[in-house]
Amino acid sequence: MPERHTVLIVDDDPPIREMLTDFLSEEGYEILVAADGASALSVLRESAEHINLALLDVRLPDVQGLEILRAMADKGLEIPVIVMTAHGTSSTAIHSMQLGAYDYLTKPIDLNQLGLTIRRLLEHHALAQQVKTLQSKLNEHLIQERIVGSSPAMQQVYKLIGRVAGSDATVLVCGETGTGKELVAEVIHENS
Known part of the structure; x- marks a missing residue:
């Protein structure tokens, strides 16, 4: 049985929430609903790991949709977001995409398009x-090809x-002469 995806709907307009909930439920999605920004942030805090997608209204009565989008990015949440608004401007669309939104839809929402x-x-x-998983596995394989060793200590080096390599951190490689510091630095550089 295929995985059932969970969609978070964040909109302060009850008829729109109900319409989206009905449509997406019929399409086979699990639904979580938030009527305002504070509720959305609370749901994200409690259930982020179970949410596969968020439909986010830009204008909410308390915390604006773009602020929620920014908070999601700041927390490193990799939940895809579709931004919705009845008051669309190109600057809002651009700003939402810069903050990580996947798409920007204007109301009234065309359910087939949605x-x-x-x-x-x-x-x-x-x-x-x-791709991320495969890249990680490939990087591990390439590291182990370039640096020889299978001891527990070397396994720790590979993990480090x-x-x-996948972060923006500055790294200082220290060790005795001839221990492979330059090789480790090259491998980190090649995989970053």
Whole structure:
């Protein structure tokens, strides 16, 4: 049985929330709902790991949608977001995309277009996650090809290289002459 995706709907307009909930439930999605920004942030705090997608209204009565988008980015949440608004401007669309939104839809929402956009988004996100996983495995393999050793200490070195290569951290490699500091630095550089 295929995985059932969970969608968080954040909108202060009850008829829109109900319409989206009904449509997406019929499409087979699990639904979480928030009527304002504070509720959305609370749901994200409690259930982020279970949410596959968020539909986020820009204008909310308390915390604005773009502030929620920024908070999600600051927390490192990799939940794809589709921003919705009845008051669309190109600057709002650009700003939401810069903050990490996948798409920007104007109300009234075309449900057929929304369904297609969600399917494409979830496929794209799944592929991106697969690429990330495969890249990590490839990096581990390349590291082990360049640096010889299978002791527990070397396994720790491989893990550290993999961890720092994927980050923006500045790294200082220390050790005795002839221990492979330059090789480790090259591998980190090649994989960053």
